[in-house]
Amino acid sequence: MRKWFQLAALIGxxxxxxxxxxxxxxxxxxxKSIPIHAHQADKVELTFxxxxxxxxxxxxxxxxxxxxxxLKVESGHKQGEVIVYIxxxxxxxxxxKFKVFAADGHLTEDIIHxxxx
Amino acid sequence: xxxxxxxxxxxxxxxxxxxxxIVIGGLFWGLFVLRPWNDTTESSTVLSQKTVQLIYKxxxxxxGAQLFKIVLKVWLMTAILERWPFPEFAETTQFVVxxxxxxLTLLLAGYCFQFLRNNANSKTNWLIALLVAFPMxxxxxxxxxxxxxxxxxSLLMSLTVIHQLAxxxxxxxxxxxxxxxxxxxxxxxxxQLWPLMLSRFSVLGVSSVIVILLSGLPIALQYxxxxxxxxxxxxxxxxxxxxxxxxxxxxxxxxxxxxxTDYQANANDCALIKRVPHYVEAESLVLITxxxxxxSLASQPPAIDIPTLTTSWxxxxxxxxxxxxxxxxxxxxxxxxxxxxxVAIIDQVPSIAATEWSNYNxxxxxxFLTVMSFLAMLSYVRKLPITPPILNKYLVITNYWxxxxxxxxxxxxxRSDAETWPLGPIGFWxxxxxxxxxxxxxIATFLVLFLGIFELSARLTQNPKSKxxxxxxxxxxxxxxxxxxHSHVGFQAKSAFLIQVGHTTMGIFSLIxxxxxxxxxxxxxxxxxxxxxxxxxxxxxxxxxxxxxxxPLY
Numbered sequence: 001m002r003k004w005f006q007l008a009a010l011i012g013x014x015x016x017x018x019x020x021x022x023x024x025x026x027x028x029x030x031x032k033s034i035p036i037h038a039h040q041a042d043k044v045e046l047t048f049x050x051x052x053x054x055x056x057x058x059x060x061x062x063x064x065x066x067x068x069x070x071l072k073v074e075s076g077h078k079q080g081e082v083i084v085y086i087x088x089x090x091x092x093x094x095x096x097k098f099k100v101f102a103a104d105g106h107l108t109e110d111i112i113h114x115x116x117x
Numbered sequence: 118x119x120x121x122x123x124x125x126x127x128x129x130x131x132x133x134x135x136x137x138x139i140v141i142g143g144l145f146w147g148l149f150v151l152r153p154w155n156d157t158t159e160s161s162t163v164l165s166q167k168t169v170q171l172i173y174k175x176x177x178x179x180x181g182a183q184l185f186k187i188v189l190k191v192w193l194m195t196a197i198l199e200r201w202p203f204p205e206f207a208e209t210t211q212f213v214v215x216x217x218x219x220x221l222t223l224l225l226a227g228y229c230f231q232f233l234r235n236n237a238n239s240k241t242n243w244l245i246a247l248l249v250a251f252p253m254x255x256x257x258x259x260x261x262x263x264x265x266x267x268x269x270x271s272l273l274m275s276l277t278v279i280h281q282l283a284x285x286x287x288x289x290x291x292x293x294x295x296x297x298x299x300x301x302x303x304x305x306x307x308x309q310l311w312p313l314m315l316s317r318f319s320v321l322g323v324s325s326v327i328v329i330l331l332s333g334l335p336i337a338l339q340y341x342x343x344x345x346x347x348x349x350x351x352x353x354x355x356x357x358x359x360x361x362x363x364x365x366x367x368x369x370x371x372x373x374x375x376x377x378t379d380y381q382a383n384a385n386d387c388a389l390i391k392r393v394p395h396y397v398e399a400e401s402l403v404l405i406t407x408x409x410x411x412x413s414l415a416s417q418p419p420a421i422d423i424p425t426l427t428t429s430w431x432x433x434x435x436x437x438x439x440x441x442x443x444x445x446x447x448x449x450x451x452x453x454x455x456x457x458x459x460v461a462i463i464d465q466v467p468s469i470a471a472t473e474w475s476n477y478n479x480x481x482x483x484x485f486l487t488v489m490s491f492l493a494m495l496s497y498v499r500k501l502p503i504t505p506p507i508l509n510k511y512l513v514i515t516n517y518w519x520x521x522x523x524x525x526x527x528x529x530x531x532r533s534d535a536e537t538w539p540l541g542p543i544g545f546w547x548x549x550x551x552x553x554x555x556x557x558x559x560i561a562t563f564l565v566l567f568l569g570i571f572e573l574s575a576r577l578t579q580n581p582k583s584k585x586x587x588x589x590x591x592x593x594x595x596x597x598x599x600x601x602x603h604s605h606v607g608f609q610a611k612s613a614f615l616i617q618v619g620h621t622t623m624g625i626f627s628l629i630x631x632x633x634x635x636x637x638x639x640x641x642x643x644x645x646x647x648x649x650x651x652x653x654x655x656x657x658x659x660x661x662x663x664x665x666x667x668x669p670l671y
Contacts, residue, residue: 023262025418049422050265055205058198062462079267095462099197104265105190105211106416107197111462 024050024102027080031096031114038091038116046096046112048080051103059084062095062111071096089116126189130412131602133182134281135405137257139175140225141282142289143168144250147243150290150317154240160307165237167296167305169229172246176226183219187212214259221253254278262340262415273339276332283328284411288404290318290325295401298394312389315377322370329363339421346420349428351614355414358601358621362407362628369400395639399632402594406601406628413602428611436615437622442480442664447473452535467670475668478532482525483663489521490657497650516576519589522569526562533558561599568592590635597627612669623662629655 030045046059054075059082060068072085084096096112146168147153153165190211194202206212228249233242255278258264263273297314300306337356347353373396376388420427447470455468496515498504504512534555535541537548548555568589575586601624633652637645 023265023416023418025422027422049418051267053205053209056194056198056202056209064463066462093463097462101194101209102265103210104262104415105215105260107193109197113463 023104023106024048024052024100024108026110026112029112031112036086036089036094036114036116039088041088042086044084044086044096045076046082046084046098047076047078048082048100048102050080052080052082053101053103054082056101057082058099060097061086062097064092068097091116126186126193129182129186129189130415131409133179133186134284134408134412135288136175136179136182137281138285138288138408139292140172140179140222140289141250141254141285142287143172143175143293144243144247145286145321146290146293146318147172148247149321150293150314153238154243157238158307160305160310162238164297164300164306164310166234167300168293169233169237171293171296173226173229173234176222176229180219180222180226183215183222187215187219190215210259210264214256218253218256218260221256225249225253254282257281262419263336269339273336276336280329280332280336283325283332284408287322287325287329288401288408290321291397291401291404294318294397298397312377312380312386315373315389315393316381319374319377326363326367326370340419342421343424343427345427345429346424348430348433349614350417350420350423350426351617352414352417352420354614354618354621355410355417355601358410358625359407359414361625362403362410365628365632366400366403366407369396369403372396373400391641392644395636398639399635402590402632402635403628406594406598409598410601426611426614428614432611432615433618436619436667437662437665439665440667442484443473443476444480444484446477449535449540453541456536469670472668472670474532474535476666478529479663479666479668481528481532483660483666485521485525485528486656486660487664488660489518490653490660492518492521493653494650494657497646497653500646517573519569519572519576522565522572524569526566526569529558529562529565533562557599561596564592564596564599568596586638587635590631590638593627593634594631597624597631600624600627615669619662619666623659626655626658626662630659 025048026046027049028045028047036042036044054073057073059071059073061071062068069087074083075081076083082100092115094114094116096114097109098111099107099109101107147165151161151165151168153161191202191206194206225246229246233239233246236242258274258278261274261277261281263270263277266273294314297306297311301308301311341347341350341353341356347357373393376393380386380389451470452468452474455466455470458464458466459468459471492515495512496518499509499512499515531540534548534552537543537555538545541548549559550556571585571588571592575583575589578585600620630652633648633650633655637649637652640648
């Protein structure tokens with residue numbers, strides 16, 4: 001009987017799961033008002049609701065076919081602002097995929113879609 | 118392996134809060150309820166020694182949990198960022214404060230083990246223990262949600278620490294009551310201690326609840342700025358769940374308080390001995406679930422930060438709208454054909470087959486549960502004195518209702534994750550350990566299977582001393598816990614929330630199911646039958662929610 005209880009407890013202990021924690025979210029981004037133009041290197045400002053540990057964060061450019069390329073990032077002047085440098089792009093559909101480590105210890109992944117015309 | 122790391126990270130968060138409650142709540146219990154320096158009888162000394170034992174053991178486990186959290190963060194970051202996170206991680210607040218808190222917790226546990234254990238009746242030792250705990254309590258402020266905020270950071274950090282302290286006092290105190298009851302049952306302590314400690318704890322319990330509300334309200338107002346934020350976001354939803362669980366726990370606390378008052382007025386200890394211990398057990402179950410929900414809440418973005426992703430209350434209500442269950446499933450090949458487009462980042466194409474596949478799974482599971490719980494409710498009709506014998510004869514079949522869980526488990530095993538073994542191309546082990554969601558579904562499947570086997574054996578056993586019946590409420594409580602911390606990847610925030618709201622509602626009913634069955638096993642008539650019926654009625658509600666479930670197109 002004791003074994004069954006242990007088994008039940010084990011199943012129970014294994015029960016509570018949660019996938020990648022999501023506390024840091026983008027509250028504003030420049031792409032909303034300033035589009036990226038074709039064949040011009042540019043930068044995008046992402047504003048997070050939380051402090052971000054930039055050294056432990058990654059931002060990718062995703063192209064057609066879901067090809068990823070790591071982008072250069074740096075802190076902005078405002079609180080929670082991250083500047084992402086975008087290379088010159090052909091017209092088309094793209095996305096910025098980020099994995100950020102927030103100051104409260106949560107790792108967050110998210111995607112922002114955008115078009116280049 | 119990121120799935121396991123992520124899963125363990127969440128698990129340790131809840132475990133951490135339970136250990137914290139045992140340690141800090143235990144100290145409050147010792148100082149304000151037990152007060153062992155006033156009573157040095159043998160019985161009281163046994164109780165204070167057991168209390169201290171719980172405190173230092175909880176402390177060592179808490180230190181272990183804190184260290185494990187850091188290890189998991191490193192593991193998770195290595196898996197997600199695909200590189201070793203040092204030296205950058207060593208400079209973060211999380212690492213520095215995490216290690217500091219680990220050492221401070223170790224110091225506290227060490228003090229309790231070395232000094233408080235050897236003289237548990239010394240008031241000075243208790244006060245020093247609280248003093249040693251103080252830096253550890255404060256260090257926790259840098260590990261909460263508020264630490265990453267820009268506005269009112271210090272205020273929010275302070276309020277969160279106060280909120281945690283009050284919650285620890287309540288939960289830790291209730292766990293100490295369970296400890297006391299077990300000691301009393303084993304005749305290790307005097308039976309007089311039970312009403313005395315219950316009475317003293319009432320004051321601490323009420324004060325804790327007041328502080329929880331007073332500190333929680335301003336935090337909630339900082340993180341949620343509208344009614345829609347409360348109803349239409351994951352953060353708001355989990356807060357509502359916390360409030361409901363708190364109300365449930367308070368319900369049990371009120372019943373306990375009434376019994377104590379009755380005892381003090383009439384010296385009638387019937388309720389105090391026969392019912393209160395089991396209400397306290399049920400209250401513990403609710404409070405532990407509450408702590409896991411609180412840990413889950415800490416990983417949700419506050420509603421105030423996601424106004425454009427907030428769902429309207431009409432959309433939330435629509436999730437529960439009755440509709441004809443989907444009883445036909447898309448083919449497996451149609452489902453797999455849509456997967457590439459569904460998971461693509463660029464040129465994503467929502468998969469109707471994936472949505473219908475999921476709807477079918479949920480709706481069929483709902484039909485299983487509704488029929489089973491209906492039979493279970495009928496089994497209580499058998500127990501009514503007015504039921505004619507001829508009807509009783511036919512209602513015997515209702516005793517076998519838990520068999521439905523076994524069938525449901527088999528159904529879920531094949532249908533939960535179509536892209537994985539046995540139906541899909543991804544292998545069993547690969548899918549289980551690389552994807553937290555698949556792992557969660559696998560656990561749920563086995564949970565359901567075991568529920569059926571245990572409960573059927575329990576209801577058919579002729580042994581009145583069998584412990585088998587207790588497995589069902591324990592597993593049901595864990596199932597509820599899983600639903601309350603359940604999340605899905607690959608969804609937009611709104612869709613994820615609409616799925617979450619159904620799961621959390623079922624989580625609450627699962628907890629009611631667990632508590633009801635537990636009380637049915639423990640209480641006397643007529644409370645016994647009432648609790649049992651409430652339990653299966655909660656299962657019926659879960660069935661209804663699943664039967665009408667509709668997944669957003671994604």
